[in-house]
Amino acid sequence: MNSYIFETIEHHKENPAKIIITSIDHSDYHWHYDYELIMVIKGELILSVLAESYLLKEGDIALVNSKEIHGYRCSNKDNICLIVQVKNEFFNLRDDRNRSYYFYLNSAKEIIKPKRSYEHFRKLLARIGVEYGSKKYTSNLRIKGLVFVLISDLFDYIPYDIIQYGGDMAQVSDSDDILKIIQFIEDNITSDNLTEELCKTIGMSEKSLYRFLKSRINMTLKELIDVTRLNHAIYLLSYTEKDNSTIACECGFSNDNTFYRLFKKRYGMTPLAYRNRHPKDNKAGRINEVQGYLDFSKAEAISLLNKYLEK
């Protein structure tokens, strides 16, 4: 898993989901804790989950599970997509259970038949998208409500496996701990003795922290810190003009050489080469939110979504 980008999705604190209406060119393989639902509103999109690729056509919906490594690229048709990224902490039926859920939802390749039609989920997603586009003063509240309906409908109507981890029942939810760890690393990325401070904050010895992370996300603390730093570096390379040394420093790398070496090892190219390959208007191969320059297509997207509601 180490060779993939770990994407920390930023959410507003109270919102269970981040909604994106976008046209996707491509997005490198990456993974995140959030569950990602994607619906193709127009055109086509190729979804790759590890070795498997699926051509999602207009109206197709798919769910990318938490921590599932995936990527997107467009086919030769343009696309508009609705993406709903739901925080994994909301996929939590029971506070004391240390587990993740693996849903089988992909209308382009059905593995298990859902207990309700894809149409049901299409409509629900469309409603979320329309609310998102409407910018009414109640829409934020309504989106929250709809996302909670979506989560419960997934549990009730979409077949899923549970991946159950071991753990001491007396402990509070592990996923909270993991989020806490990630948050702490992000907040203190430049700290010199990050490991020590982290252990102190969450009250674990370095040894038990190592075991905890290894068993829960199969990463060492060092790997997790490096990934977080590199992730931040990618952001700075893509969105700023800062030079390598500044970026290395702001990301908490001890020196330029370490930054250079780790970056190359992970992405197979130097930071500079990365910056050159990903010019500013195609930011780091990340999903680009349709903003400003494609305003008309946002309107188009909303009107297409409204059609799903009328069906």
Place this chain on the structure above:
Amino acid sequence: MGAPRIDKKYRLAYTDKAKRIVEQMTLEEKVSLMSGQVPMSEILNDFDGEQHYNYIPYPAGGNKDKGVPQMLFCDGPRGVVCGTGKSTAFPAPILRGASFDTDLEERIGQAIGREVRAFGGNLFAGICINLPYHPGWGRSQETYGEDSYHLGQMGSALVRGVLNENVIPCIKHFAFNSMENSRFQVNIVCDKRTEREVFLPHFKECIDNGAAAVMTSYNLYNGSHCGQNRYLIRELLKSEWDFDGFTMTDFAWGITDTVEAANSGQDMEMCETNYYGDKLVEAVKKGLVPEEYINESAVRIVRTLLAFTEADKKTYPIDLIGCREHVALALESAQKGITLLKNENNVLPIDRDKIENIVVLGNLANQDNLGDLGSGRVYPPYVVTPLQGIANSAGNVKVVFNDGYDLEHAKRLAQNADYVIFVVGYDHNDEGEFIQYTQVGFKDSVGGDRIKSLGLKQKDIRLIKEVGPVNPNSVVVLIGGSMIMMNEWENDVSAILMAYYPGMEGGTALGQILFGDVNPSGKLPFVVPKQESDLPKVNWITDYQKYEYYHGYTKLDKEKKEAAYPYGFGLSYTKFTIDNVSFKKTGDFIEAKCDVSNTGSRNGDEVIQFYVGFSKSRIPRPVKALKGFKRVSLKPGETKTVTIKTPFSQLMWFNEKTSGWELEHMTYDMYLGTSSSSKDLVYGTLYL
């Protein structure tokens, strides 16, 4: 134990003091000692509200001015019903029965006693010793198993444990309460020998071990409700057995008539004052009930309460409830009760270092499932589900769960897994206390007897039959409160574990057993027949039922039917051999003796069982009946001598003509071994 146990002798010493108090009371005051103070309507409301049935100990009687404490009732038997998120939830008694471990059951009783005290209660009403005449009885889970001797030993152990903390042990439901759906109206009849030899000895045993309260049952016996059955209460329990404590009715519907109940010797109406109270005062004044009966009841109640509440001044801190030590006991119990029934090619235990992934199928794996949701529901701080327990023991093995709803998907998962574990059986919807719409605001009836089938649900059978053969490393874990028929699917899997309702730490124990950290040692406390028709016939929805002399393994034995899994049967990961078996008389006892050796490679426990046979009897008697047992722990290569002593009185029969117990002088068949199957027993004879 430094302090003396509050046994009968100790309690009788309070007779004079109790009499003096009662003598100073008015009739109204005496009668007010004789009923509960919690309206049933309130209890029913509690089922819907934030609190629940028996959230706090339910009070009855008491008189502050005269120095008589209230009786403070705490239900069970899985633990103490009071509070939410606090109590230790032990395995259901049926699992505890499977441990055949009276020492452990006594320790459980003591832990329960401590929790009762910490909740502020003084009586534990969770000692259920009804004999499941038929395993379809929905509340079989609340009792220890089908055999009267075993029931008496296990129940007595719980009684002693509760007594150790100076809590009043209340046994129930007296008597013949072995049907659920019809419990309010069914009239049970049986012949005298069946009554005395099959359905009542375990009650007598528990009383002889110090039980100080008896709850009567809802059903009728020989035409009279057990709560107002003069024969059962006044003649048998109080006179013939010389019981010193007090009786109480089952809640709200236990009696139907003031005069009949009071004259029968019923001491206390629970949980509210309905037929007693003013009505009883009036009946006495009219001369329908002698005041001397009221005095007698009052003395029994006062004597018992004084003896227990004055025994110590200890305070029991609230954090005793659900404490680490008690939870560890719940785990130990589950470890010792879960029963391995089949283990073809030694697929168990699972070697976690040699495999990568396990798939767990069936919704029950992912469910907090402590048993029914009736009056015995306990509210622990957490429950380790089978799934969680398996994952906890799995180390680096990936554990994937699916409900098994989609058979093709389940097959795919099973094909790609190193092991497939099915967790199937029952929950509160399928069996347990029967709660009807008319009683409580539930939409549908839940629980009750297993009227339709004693097997698994069709969807579970289909799942096992379709998916089991896909992977040779297949294990079925059965969840349920009694015997479950397995013949439809048992050949489709390699291993079968009976987990009963294993309590709050049940998942942990299950994981440990599956991965071999704990060696299974439970033994079936019931027989599994080859076909349901080998069992007694019972009409579950009825107002009349006759109980016959034979049931369970004694019936199969008598009819020469082989069991699918015999009573007392359970496998281990190690091997045991039995040598040097001997039977002899010492005083008024039979001494059965043998050497047990662990010839395998793991630590293990074996339960040595002693059965007595009556083939030379001139009267109809069982082929054999359990008369002793002992659990023994052995390291690999270790040998221990096990001695089981059984008093001659255990071999007596009840002569209806003389109304007395008689010992036949003849040659008895002696069997010592590891299950009730003749294959597992060493035979001998002894002349008495």
